[in-house]
Amino acid sequence: MVTQLISTFTWRSLFALQVPIGLFVLYCLQTNDGSEEIRKPIKIDRVGSVLTIIGLTTLILPIVKSGDWGFTSSKPLTLFSIALVLLTILIKRSLTLDNSPLQTQLFIHRNFSLACAMSLFAGIAFYAHWLAILLFMVEIWEFTLIEAGLLLTIMPASMSLFSVWFGKLADSRGYRPIVIPGLITYSLLFLIMWVNIDQDPQLLITIPALIGSGIGMASVWPTLTSIGANAIGDNSISSGTSIIHTIQRIGGALGIAIVLAVISGLSGSDTFFAHRSAILVMPIAGAMTLLLSCFLDAPQRDFR
Known part of the structure; x- marks a missing residue:
């Protein structure tokens, strides 16, 4: 199905396919459960989430662009350095926070x-x-x-x-x-x-x-x-x-x-x-x- 979409249209059709799939999953997640149980609200570590996203992006992007940038030019080295700093901060934060994305206590x-x-x-x-x-x-x-x-x-x-x-x-x-x-x-x-x-x-x-x-x-x-x-x-x-x-x-x-x-x-x-x-x-x-x-x-x- 995916190859047929790409062959008939363009690569963009592959991304468009995610929209109806996502809407269908959202529909399936709906529930009519009328339980009145009071649940403790979950506190999301927004800082940790941002560190994770930016850290992984700056790690993966220079690998993808290595054909154009190489690995030793200033741009990939800068991005790798940023990734190292951000992911190090993420790990250190995770050691003291229960709601960190890493959940280091499980390791x-x-x-x-x-x-x-x-x-x-x-x-x-x-x-x-x-x-x-x-x-x-x-x-x-x-x-x-x-x-x-x-x-x-x-x-x-x-x-x-x-x-x-x-x-x-x-x-x-x-x-x-x-x-x-x-x-x-x-x-x-x-x-x-x-x-x-x-x-x-x-x-x-x-x-x-x-x-x-x-x-x-x-x-x-x-x-x-x-x-x-x-x-x-x-x-x-x-x-x-x-x-x-x-x-x-x-x-x-x-x-x-x-x-x-x-x-x-x-x-x-x-x-x-x-x-x-x-x-x-x-x-x-x-x-x-x-x-x-x-x-x-x-x-x-x-x-x-």
Whole structure:
């Protein structure tokens, strides 16, 4: 659907699509609950929210614009410095505030901290593969957006096939027996794709990598929320899962930024080499997620 919109209209239609979706979600959130229970008002840390938004923006923007700015010119160095200062202030504030966006008190739980770190690298990998593979198919193999989009549906299709089954196995056998094989499959198949891919379409290499991507997403993406939720108290589950999902989206933004930075930075010499190099982001980020998963405790052994 997305590729059809872009192909028929422009990229702007993709942003316009968010409006009816958002309105539908807003409608679904409406409730007729007439409960008169008095609830304690929630105080939002507005300063922390502003620090988070500006800090992450100044961190990600120079990565995206590295092809034009480089990394050593004054503009990216200034933005990186601003990001470092703002995010440092955010962390220091979070250590003393209960309503901080970071909720640092939750990070005393080992599995929760690991789930957050894994979410960052998994977000980088899982968001990067959508953009990197799409651009490779369109720019190098000269697929149409519709052809590339249809081929990419293999990833969510295989994810939907395995995710429920993997979830049941994780409940009965723990996290590592599910997460580790899934990440090995994901990283290895994308590494094989990176090694063997050529300028001519090679679906016998690409399709297994896309299936492996779905297996990796099915074994890791839903499980990360469970890992974090089981590591913390019941009264903090909403905050904890929100942090994990936020970090996943931050990782996603970084993954997209890194892919764009690699392609724009290397395109001057060889377009094929630049797009092929972007594929390497997935096995590297997958391997980092795999390394972190090796330190997970079983749910009943989550020590502080």
